[in-house]
Amino acid sequence: MSVGIRHDDLRRRNRAMVIAAVRRAGQPSRTEIAATTSLSHSTISAISSDLIVEGILTESKPSEAGSLKRGRPQVGLSLNPEAAAVMTVVLSLNFLSVAVIDYAGQVISEEQRRLDTLTMSRESLIGECTAIVRRRLADPDLDVRSIARIAVAIQGITDTRARAMLWSPITPHTDIAFADIFEDEFGIPAIMENDCNMMAVALRWRDPDRYRDDFIAILLSHGIGMGLVLKGELFTGTHSSGGEFGHMIHRPNGALCRCGRRGCVEAYAGNYAIWRNARQMGEDAEPVADVSDADMRALAAAAREGDGPEREAYRKAGEALGYGLGSLFALIDPAPVAMVGVSAAAFDLIEPALRQAIAQTAGGQHSKSISFDTEPNELPLIREGCAMRALIFVDQEIFAPGVQARSGFGGKNVA
Amino acid sequence: MSVGIRHDDLRRRNRAMVIAAVRRAGQPSRTEIAATTSLSHSTISAISSDLIVEGILTESKPSEAGSLKRGRPQVGLSLNPEAAAVMTVVLSLNFLSVAVIDYAGQVISEEQRRLDTLTMSRESLIGECTAIVRRRLADPDLDVRSIARIAVAIQGITDTRARAMLWSPITPHTDIAFADIFEDEFGIPAIMENDCNMMAVALRWRDPDRYRDDFIAILLSHGIGMGLVLKGELFTGTHSSGGEFGHMIHRPNGALCRCGRRGCVEAYAGNYAIWRNARQMGEDAEPVADVSDADMRALAAAAREGDGPEREAYRKAGEALGYGLGSLFALIDPAPVAMVGVSAAAFDLIEPALRQAIAQTAGGQHSKSISFDTEPNELPLIREGCAMRALIFVDQEIFAPGVQARSGFGGKNVA
DNA sequence: CAGTATTTTTTCGAGGCTCGAAAAAATAGA
DNA sequence: TCTATTTTTTCGAGCCTCGAAAAAATACTG
Numbered sequence: 001m002s003v004g005i006r007h008d009d010l011r012r013r014n015r016a017m018v019i020a021a022v023r024r025a026g027q028p029s030r031t032e033i034a035a036t037t038s039l040s041h042s043t044i045s046a047i048s049s050d051l052i053v054e055g056i057l058t059e060s061k062p063s064e065a066g067s068l069k070r071g072r073p074q075v076g077l078s079l080n081p082e083a084a085a086v087m088t089v090v091l092s093l094n095f096l097s098v099a100v101i102d103y104a105g106q107v108i109s110e111e112q113r114r115l116d117t118l119t120m121s122r123e124s125l126i127g128e129c130t131a132i133v134r135r136r137l138a139d140p141d142l143d144v145r146s147i148a149r150i151a152v153a154i155q156g157i158t159d160t161r162a163r164a165m166l167w168s169p170i171t172p173h174t175d176i177a178f179a180d181i182f183e184d185e186f187g188i189p190a191i192m193e194n195d196c197n198m199m200a201v202a203l204r205w206r207d208p209d210r211y212r213d214d215f216i217a218i219l220l221s222h223g224i225g226m227g228l229v230l231k232g233e234l235f236t237g238t239h240s241s242g243g244e245f246g247h248m249i250h251r252p253n254g255a256l257c258r259c260g261r262r263g264c265v266e267a268y269a270g271n272y273a274i275w276r277n278a279r280q281m282g283e284d285a286e287p288v289a290d291v292s293d294a295d296m297r298a299l300a301a302a303a304r305e306g307d308g309p310e311r312e313a314y315r316k317a318g319e320a321l322g323y324g325l326g327s328l329f330a331l332i333d334p335a336p337v338a339m340v341g342v343s344a345a346a347f348d349l350i351e352p353a354l355r356q357a358i359a360q361t362a363g364g365q366h367s368k369s370i371s372f373d374t375e376p377n378e379l380p381l382i383r384e385g386c387a388m389r390a391l392i393f394v395d396q397e398i399f400a401p402g403v404q405a406r407s408g409f410g411g412k413n414v415a
Numbered sequence: 416m417s418v419g420i421r422h423d424d425l426r427r428r429n430r431a432m433v434i435a436a437v438r439r440a441g442q443p444s445r446t447e448i449a450a451t452t453s454l455s456h457s458t459i460s461a462i463s464s465d466l467i468v469e470g471i472l473t474e475s476k477p478s479e480a481g482s483l484k485r486g487r488p489q490v491g492l493s494l495n496p497e498a499a500a501v502m503t504v505v506l507s508l509n510f511l512s513v514a515v516i517d518y519a520g521q522v523i524s525e526e527q528r529r530l531d532t533l534t535m536s537r538e539s540l541i542g543e544c545t546a547i548v549r550r551r552l553a554d555p556d557l558d559v560r561s562i563a564r565i566a567v568a569i570q571g572i573t574d575t576r577a578r579a580m581l582w583s584p585i586t587p588h589t590d591i592a593f594a595d596i597f598e599d600e601f602g603i604p605a606i607m608e609n610d611c612n613m614m615a616v617a618l619r620w621r622d623p624d625r626y627r628d629d630f631i632a633i634l635l636s637h638g639i640g641m642g643l644v645l646k647g648e649l650f651t652g653t654h655s656s657g658g659e660f661g662h663m664i665h666r667p668n669g670a671l672c673r674c675g676r677r678g679c680v681e682a683y684a685g686n687y688a689i690w691r692n693a694r695q696m697g698e699d700a701e702p703v704a705d706v707s708d709a710d711m712r713a714l715a716a717a718a719r720e721g722d723g724p725e726r727e728a729y730r731k732a733g734e735a736l737g738y739g740l741g742s743l744f745a746l747i748d749p750a751p752v753a754m755v756g757v758s759a760a761a762f763d764l765i766e767p768a769l770r771q772a773i774a775q776t777a778g779g780q781h782s783k784s785i786s787f788d789t790e791p792n793e794l795p796l797i798r799e800g801c802a803m804r805a806l807i808f809v810d811q812e813i814f815a816p817g818v819q820a821r822s823g824f825g826g827k828n829v830a
Numbered sequence: 831c832a833g834t835a836t837t838t839t840t841t842c843g844a845g846g847c848t849c850g851a852a853a854a855a856a857t858a859g860a
Numbered sequence: 861t862c863t864a865t866t867t868t869t870t871c872g873a874g875c876c877t878c879g880a881a882a883a884a885a886t887a888c889t890g
């Protein structure tokens with residue numbers, strides 16, 4: 001462990017730094033990059049002229065129209081969209097979505113497809129995934145060689161090495177190494193990520209002011225998922241994608257969860273749990289396979305209508321989420337929360353009980369100051385997160401290569 | 416954010432790397448250091464000769480007696496004990512302990528003292544702490560100028576900046592900035608750390624094989640504390656020392672906790688909770704201020720004697736700890752656990768219920784493979800952790816200084 | 831419209847760092 | 861005493877970043 005820094009690593013790291021600065025800032029001038037990286041102008045000049053020659057960056061016209069200043073106008077540097085491309089594959093319950101994204105982050109082409117993921121065989125699930133990717137790669141407008149990376153996101157648990165799905169609620173099959181499958185099939189490096197982690201990555205890029213170093217993204221969907229960024233890094237478990245917030249225990253020996261255990265947060269706050277409680281089916285009732293978004297919206301509407309089992313179901317969901325968040329906050333301290341997914345649209349029904357519960361916990365000391373944001377649609381977020389993950393891989397591993405070991409330094413999990 | 420690497424940072428980082436290699440390995444030769452750091456022999460030679468001239472390292476006799484090999488014998492490098500010294504201050508319930516440690520990690524001098532921390536005024540608590548440090552500094556055998564760092568550990572919550580105790584169960588007073596107080600008083604840089612975090616740091620140095628990158632140290636004492644190392648880094652909250660495992664919610668609206676809330680893990684597993692249950696005082700009974708170690712040992716003996724309220728009390732403690740660990744493992748995946756403190760000596764009474772509970776949780780899937788270790792005495796561990804923390808500060812900030820910003824690189828929390 | 835002030839970017843030499851190769855040092859075996 | 865072997869040091873080469881100065885590109889000024 002703890003490897004020293006070779007002399008040639010210097011350039012590599014600083015190249016990566018410049019690329020990262022451009023990706024973050026959009027069209028920064030060399031002077032701005034020098035300021036944010038605290039490297040000298042000479043160094044930035046040298047590195048960026050290399051990157052331009054290599055076709056990674058391009059010079060764009062003076063960044064702002066209102067160049068009211070005197071002096072030589074700044075020349076904006078931007079990512080060359082044609083430098084590379086990446087592909088995202090998002091697999092969720094009964095739905096498969098693929099997109100090709102250029103180096104600057106714009107969607108070039110996409111395709112979506114309904115599947116019956118719960119009943120498909122292992123082979124046909126894999127087959128559908130590879131087929132849709134193959135169709136995209138066959139696009140005549142696309143230079144296949146430019147695709148530098150495939151990022152796959154799935155609802156479920158993935159391994160830390162980002163190679164395989166270990167378990168997922170959307171299919172009975174386990175341990176599918178999608179990353180390896182795509183690499184073998186297409187010869188393109190691939191990674192396999194957890195959907196909620198990708199949501200968190202995307203939120204950070206969308207709104208870096210709110211979602212800076214520490215925040216939580218919670219997916220309120222059929223199941224409950226979480227993506228967590230701590231100290232600027234995506235938080236993952238020691239072996240898996242981790243962060244199984246939905247399966248923290250809310251009530252020992254409580255309601256039956258989809259995972260087969262009892263008393264998980266999800267067994268009170270997942271769509272199926274809200275549905276079960278609203279229909280007064282009892283906590284032991286087998287979770288239903290799926291509840292349509294329309295049904296959930298109808299449920300929320302009924303709950304808003306007046307007091308009754310629907311409203312009580314949302315109250316219980318809020319309570320479970322509140323105690324769960326309280327326990328989480330006991331571990332990590334409070335942080336901004338983004339609620340994502342269908343039931344985030346019903347957050348008005350969830351919030352009161354949630355805040356009341358969180359106030360009972362150690363982490364909820366300043367419960368009023370904990371702020372929630374809602375975003376009803378998770379799919380675009382997941383795709384954006386995948387795209388950024390893949391693009392940053394290209395930035396670091398392809399356009400600034402040459403470092404052997406990652407231990408000690410090398411922010412691998414930087415969201 | 417994300418600062419580039421200056422040319423002069425190179426030497427600084429590699430110096431730090433060499434010092435760290437020596438601290439880890441004990442008496443490594445230059446060749447061994449070159450191997451572990453993957454720097455060239457020339458570089459190691461240059462850096463180590465600098466460090467020797469500066470009095471930071473010394474050459475020791477050939478590392479092993481059995482130099483059966485041919486060739487020129489290796490020269491061991493070791494830390495010069497006189498290069499610097501650090502002081503540790505450990506403040507726990509009714510007890511204050513101070514030690515001076517040389518640069519190589521050996522205790523030079525120490526002093527311990529009983530206090531009535533629960534009833535002392537703020538001023539006298541601070542006064543006792545500064546007085547004991549002053550007495551140690553007055554030791555004629557000690558060169559005061561060599562003291563490069565004071566590390567203070569306290570049971571309770573500290574801030575992420577390692578300046579202040581925010582809240583502690585050992586005193587009614589809050590927000591005492593011990594680090595600032597010591598710095599102002601003695602002009603020596605100081606840090607304020609959480610006791611359980613220091614336990615984790617110490618475990619990692621004691622047994623790097625078992626406690627490598629991911630593990631958990633749990634203090635089973637009057638209260639329940641936790642120190643957590645994830646991916647080789649000490650885990651802290653976003654604002655505070657965090658990791659308040661003892662105040663995760665075990666049962667909503669459950670037993671009364673010392674913190675004033677209800678249903679915390681500690682309200683079932685802290686010494687006062689075990690005592691309360693064993694004495695059948697009811698879950699609403701006000702927690703007692705302190706239970707002596709002797710009383711706890713008697714309780715454990717009674718529990719081992721036969722079935723009864725004592726045994727049931729330990730069972731409840733195990734259940735709470737098990738569900739809590741299960742929820743924690745849902746977030747971070749399972750990892751080795753060290754149980755520290757008086758009640759760790761009664762772990763035989765706790766373990767069955769703990770394992771049974773953990774098996775009910777998502778994190779406990781492989782509950783049999785989760786391994787527990789016990790260590791009944793927390794104080795030496797805390798002191799060792801403090802010492803290592805302080806020494807590593809000296810290694811990095813004093814003997815390899817010169818880096819301005821830490822963002823991006825700079826492993827601040829490396830245990 | 832020419833000249834001046836101002837700001838950005840590039841150029842160039844200096845200084846430092848790591849590296850590889852070769853030399854020097856230090857020991858065990860023959 | 862000589863040779864083989866291993867560790868450590870020495871030395872020149874090659875990069876990299878930096879600061880200063882030059883070059884480039886614009887706005888202002890009279």
